[in-house]
Amino acid sequence: GAGVSQSPSNKVTEKGKDVELRCDPISGHTALYWYRQSLGQGLEFLIYFQGNSAPDKSGLPSDRFSAERTGGSVSTLTIQRTQQEDSAVYLCASSLEVGINEQFFGPGTRLTVL
Amino acid sequence: AQKVTQAQTEISVVEKEDVTLDCVYETRDTTYYLFWYKQPPSGELVFLIRRNSFDEQNEISGRYSWNFQKSTSSFNFTITASQVVDSAVYFCALSAWGTGNQFYFGTGTSLTVIP
Numbered sequence: 001g002a003g004v005s006q007s008p009s010n011k012v013t014e015k016g017k018d019v020e021l022r023c024d025p026i027s028g029h030t031a032l033y034w035y036r037q038s039l040g041q042g043l044e045f046l047i048y049f050q051g052n053s054a055p056d057k058s059g060l061p062s063d064r065f066s067a068e069r070t071g072g073s074v075s076t077l078t079i080q081r082t083q084q085e086d087s088a089v090y091l092c093a094s095s096l097e098v099g100i101n102e103q104f105f106g107p108g109t110r111l112t113v114l
Numbered sequence: 115a116q117k118v119t120q121a122q123t124e125i126s127v128v129e130k131e132d133v134t135l136d137c138v139y140e141t142r143d144t145t146y147y148l149f150w151y152k153q154p155p156s157g158e159l160v161f162l163i164r165r166n167s168f169d170e171q172n173e174i175s176g177r178y179s180w181n182f183q184k185s186t187s188s189f190n191f192t193i194t195a196s197q198v199v200d201s202a203v204y205f206c207a208l209s210a211w212g213t214g215n216q217f218y219f220g221t222g223t224s225l226t227v228i229p
Contacts, residue, residue: 105159
C-alpha cells in the first residue's frame with residue numbers, strides 16, 4: 001500500500017513568490033496534518049483537517065499561510081509572498097482519525113527561499 | 115496546557131550499549147495518547163509505538179522497550195544492545211482530547227551510536 005506522498009521534494013523560490021506544496025494522504029485516512037521543521041528543530045504544528053469538519057488552523061504562523069483539502073483527500077499548503085524565514089521542511093501526515101491514531105508521515109518538501 | 119519534554123538533546127553511545135531516552139509529559143486530560151517516532155538521517159519520520167493513558171503495561175518489541183509510568187508522567191524508551199542503525203532523532207509526542215486533537219511533539223533526542 002502506498003504511504004503518504006508529497007510533492008515537490010525540493011522547492012527553491014525567490015523571496016516574495018508564492019509556493020504550493022502538495023500532500024497525498026494514505027487512502028482511507030480521514031485526518032491530515034501539516035507541520036514545519038526547521039533545520040535541527042522539532043516539529044511545529046501548522047494545521048489539521050478531519051473529514052468534513054472545519055480545519056484547525058491554530059498553528060498557521062501568519063495569514064500568508066493557507067491550506068485546503070479537496071474531496072477529503074489531497075491537500076495543498078500555500079505560502080504567499082514567501083520570506084527567507086519560511087525556509088524549512090514541510091511535513092504532511094495522515095491518520096485514520098484525528099488525535100487517537102498514530103500519524104504516518106510523508107518524506108517532506110524542503111523549501112528554500114532565496 | 116499540554117507539553118512534552120525531552121531533556122536530552124544529544125546522546126552518544128558505543129555500539130552494543132543500552133540507552134534510555136526520556137520523555138516527560140504534562141496534561142490535565144485523563145484520556146490521552148503517547149507516541150514515539152524515529153527520524154533517521156534520511157529524514158522521514160517513522161512511527162514506533164502508541165500507548166493510551168489507560169494502559170500502563172510496559173511493552174517490548176525486539177531490542178526496543180517502553181516504560182510508561184503515570185505516577186511520574188513519563189514514557190521512556192530504551193534501546194538494548196544499540197546498533198549503528200539506531201542513530202536517529204527520536205521524538206516523543208502527546209495527543210489528548212483536551213488539546214483539540216493536536217499532537218504535541220517534544221524537541222527530540224539525537225542519538226548517535228558509535229561503532
